[in-house]
Amino acid sequence: MFGIVLLVVLVLAALWLVGQFNGLVGLRNQVQNAWSQIDVQLKRRHDLIPNLVNTVKGAMDFERSTLEAVIAARNKAVGATGVAQVAKAEGELSQALGRFFALSENYPQLKATENVKQLQEELTSTENKIGFARQLYNDVATEFNTKQMQFPTNLVAGLAKAEPAELWEIEDAGERAVPQVDLSTQRPGQ
Secondary structure, rough: HHHHHHHHHOOOOOOHHHHHHHHHHHHHHHHHHHHHHHHHHHHHHHHHHHHHHHHOOOOHHHHHHHHHHHHHHHHHHHOOOHHHHHHHHHHHHHHHHHHHHHHHHHOHHOOHHHHHHHHHHHHHHHHHHHHHHHHHHHHHHHHHHHHHHHOOOOHOOOOOOOOOOOOOOOOOOHHOOOOOOOOOOOOOOO
């Protein structure tokens, strides 16, 4: 009788161990999938930017420094690796794009160009998708990190080679700053 009870306890312990292990592996795969979704949207963003810059290059020729800043930030973002480095580079790219869009508002001929409108709309849509993908990633990464730290799952985390996932965080104080909106109708130099 004791042997049967011991066998049942061992089987239940083994099933629990397998369940916890598989749960951690599943969450790790969800974190990787969520990161892949961010990566897909960032690639789309990176591909749209050169088209936008080329479309407005002639009309904004004297704003070359702004265009060069956007391209430099894009190139830096394309080469970034790891959550923290990508988050920092993408934040810089967002700031450069913000300056670019703010500056382009001063050029009515650009605002009237259908290609520029379409590219701006696609970039805006992509920015929204990136935001949702970041939120999903952080949600899944937080769930994975929490599961690893909870007792008794933390006893299995080492067997599953589970390591905490980095969260996508804003590190640059400039990204936290409230954007300045100027609704005046004056163009530069007036």
